[in-house]
Amino acid sequence: MECANLGNRRRRIVALLGGATGSGKTRLALEIAQAKGWAILSADSGQSRAGLAIGTAAPSATDMERVEHHLVGDLAPDAEDSVALYLDRADRVLSNPGPDLLAVGGTNQFLQALRDGMSASPAPDPVLRQELSERLRSRGKDVLWDELAALGTPPHDARTNPVRLVRALEKALLVRRGVQGSSRPALAPGAPVFALAVNRPELHSRLEARLAAMLASGWRDEVRALAERVPDTAPCWKCIGYRALRESMDLPDLPERTLRSILEETRQYAKRQETWLRNRLAPRWVPADGSPEAVLREFAAAVEGIS
RNA sequence: GGUGCCAUACCCAAGUGGUAAGGGAGCGGUCUGCAAAACCGCGAUUCCCCGGUUCGAAUCCGGGUGGCACCU
Numbered sequence: 001m002e003c004a005n006l007g008n009r010r011r012r013i014v015a016l017l018g019g020a021t022g023s024g025k026t027r028l029a030l031e032i033a034q035a036k037g038w039a040i041l042s043a044d045s046g047q048s049r050a051g052l053a054i055g056t057a058a059p060s061a062t063d064m065e066r067v068e069h070h071l072v073g074d075l076a077p078d079a080e081d082s083v084a085l086y087l088d089r090a091d092r093v094l095s096n097p098g099p100d101l102l103a104v105g106g107t108n109q110f111l112q113a114l115r116d117g118m119s120a121s122p123a124p125d126p127v128l129r130q131e132l133s134e135r136l137r138s139r140g141k142d143v144l145w146d147e148l149a150a151l152g153t154p155p156h157d158a159r160t161n162p163v164r165l166v167r168a169l170e171k172a173l174l175v176r177r178g179v180q181g182s183s184r185p186a187l188a189p190g191a192p193v194f195a196l197a198v199n200r201p202e203l204h205s206r207l208e209a210r211l212a213a214m215l216a217s218g219w220r221d222e223v224r225a226l227a228e229r230v231p232d233t234a235p236c237w238k239c240i241g242y243r244a245l246r247e248s249m250d251l252p253d254l255p256e257r258t259l260r261s262i263l264e265e266t267r268q269y270a271k272r273q274e275t276w277l278r279n280r281l282a283p284r285w286v287p288a289d290g291s292p293e294a295v296l297r298e299f300a301a302a303v304e305g306i307s
Numbered sequence: 308g309g310u311g312c313c314a315u316a317c318c319c320a321a322g323u324g325g326u327a328a329g330g331g332a333g334c335g336g337u338c339u340g341c342a343a344a345a346c347c348g349c350g351a352u353u354c355c356c357c358g359g360u361u362c363g364a365a366u367c368c369g370g371g372u373g374g375c376a377c378c379u
Contacts, residue, residue, distance in 0.1 A: 044343090045341095045343070046343050056343075083339085109338085109340095113340090121339060122340085155338080155339085157345095157346070158338095160337095161337080163346075164337090164338060166341095238341080238343065238344055239344095241343085266343080267332095271335090275336065275337085280338090
């Protein structure tokens with residue numbers, strides 16, 4: 001079993017920055033990190049994969065020359081990932097000397113794990129999970145729910161949510177076999193959490209503009225390249241837009257409704273991110289509707305005194 | 308100008324005399340190891356407007372307005 005506390009920390013995470021997709025995290029982080037002499041630790045499940053830079057709006061090569069970045073594009077597109085694996089990667093970054101880090105990203109679960117750590121729980125077991133998924137398909141969720149209830153107190157959301165049901169049952173069965181798993185310490189205990197607040201109409205129009213920009217800078221080619229070397233069951237295809245673009249890969253022009261549905265999914269994702277931030281991370285909100293300069297001033301004032 | 312068809316929420320839409328289905332969008336929420344995932348909750352005191360018939364009208368009748376189609 002892995003040890004709860006891994007390598008010694010040679011640097012620390014001074015603050016966390018979240019916000020909906022398109023709220024301007026990447027750009028702001030770059031400016032502030034440069035001004036304060038920090039490096040950036042990405043907390044983004046999509047941007048952490050290689051080959052998805054355009055569609056996930058990852059920091060550019062130029063950005064990464066200006067400021068030291070970590071955990072961007074360092075994971076294979078078809079690699080399995082998890083919160084715990086993310087923490088392993090982050091821990092590795094912390095065990096090497098370097099500037100203090102600003103953790104930035106849209107994957108709130110990653111941000112939360114950095115700040116709060118994780119309690120002990122058995123690691124996922126792919127074989128068991130596969131088995132349970134098949135059982136779910138053949139027997140239905142009620143049967144699995146009963147099994148789960150017989151093993152202890154199930155999480156309330158497992159009743160209706162198949163993904164959560166499978167995980168909860170997997171966990172319960174592994175615990176019964178004696179698998180304990182290990183808890184994970186917070187890598188950024190007590191670090192302040194900031195989040196960019198952009199009003200919805202403004203965010204929506206930014207997302208629309210960003211989608212056009214992504215397509216103009218070759219998103220479709222990125223998808224074609226990915227389709228050539230990555231099986232269509234790989235996790236990377238779950239990122240917004242990738243599956244839709246792969247399906248219309250051979251069409252000369254992108255159908256209007258594909259565009260529209262990518263935009264819709266992105267808006268819905270942004271809304272979920274804000275819900276999570278609001279209710280789980282309780283961040284200090286930084287108004288970010290204004291010009292980049294104004295937002296930078298605002299944020300600079302907010303982080304004044306940190307580090 | 309004439310004739311016909313249509314008008315129900317932001318969009319699509321069921322309902323054809325008994326008290327407004329459903330889907331999408333949007334909004335809110337859940338989530339202790341797949342999270343850009345998966346899942347849950349919320350919508351019309353009213354059916355284009357005015358009048359009439361009826362115990363009762365989104366539904367029937369008359370008029371108006373708007374849209375579509377065809378004809379001239």
